Amino acid sequence: MKNIAIIGAGPAGIEAASILAQQHNVTLFEKEKTPLTNIRNKALLFPDFSSADELADRLEAKLNHDNITLLAETAITDLHREGGLWMTTDDKGTKRSYEKVLIATGYQVFDATRKEELGYGIYQGVITSLDLEKMVKAGKIVNTMGDTPKQVVFLQCVGSRDEKSGNNYCSKVCCVTAVKQAIEVKRLSPATNVHLFYMDLRMWGQGFEEMYRTAQEEYDINFVRGRISEAAATYDGGIQLKAEDTLMGIPLNMNTDLLVLMVGMCPSNGTMELAKSVHIDGLYGFAQSVEEHLNDNFTKEEGLFVAGSCKRPMSVNDTIQDARAAAIAML
């Protein structure tokens, strides 16, 4: 029986812990008060509109194991190898040693205030996909006046596929999330007009294309291939948009009650700091595995493993599968 540390109690950390605990002692470090904050911030999951809280409850139940110790509100401040073991120091100054360590520190969403021209943090009517998810969770979509919005506009690829922000990669999940959220808006508020501005729609997973068709055919959501270059406030609390329809090649001006920015996935601060400190930092600050095909959970450091969206943007489903692969590699 070995002592194993897992850093990050998201879906990857918990799923891996539940498998590793069958043979080893597992300590799970989580810097937040409670595990699974990224999942609990969501209302419904794609593509089946299942409850995010229900999945979080099922994952959290896996922590009820004698061989798992969850240390919440405990951040790792130092990780290094010494005498064939991995040594951790937490923010309370406690030092521990482990035979193996799994980094599962996950992602954070792109900081939309960096795209000043889109007005997030300046105009109330500009919100992120995370803010919209909170409205869906509360069961009500409202504009800045607290009324049902007449119009909602989604903008894809905010902070992804964007040289200006330094993130050239695709965040993989925001196309399908936008389609899911557009449907959620229509379900909660059928009279609201919904437009979705995209560069191209990446419906890569099972059931995604069907969801996209449903969005057009059943919910009358208007998909526009185009970009929004600027947002400004109107006198009545709405948002005026300067846009371009890149399919038709024409400039557009339009007003909306809400502009929803589909913010991409970035490595969390914890991922960037930790990956750098143990020399496994890769592209854009994500943690780097040895290679994607056969050794995607190994790192170049002995006894140090990686799982989930600390490596690259991943769906919840992919994250859980990746955590299972990591646990098998570590057994």
Ligand code: SF4
């Ligand atoms: S998933 Fe879609 S919205 Fe997200 S970065 Fe890729 S193309 Fe853009």
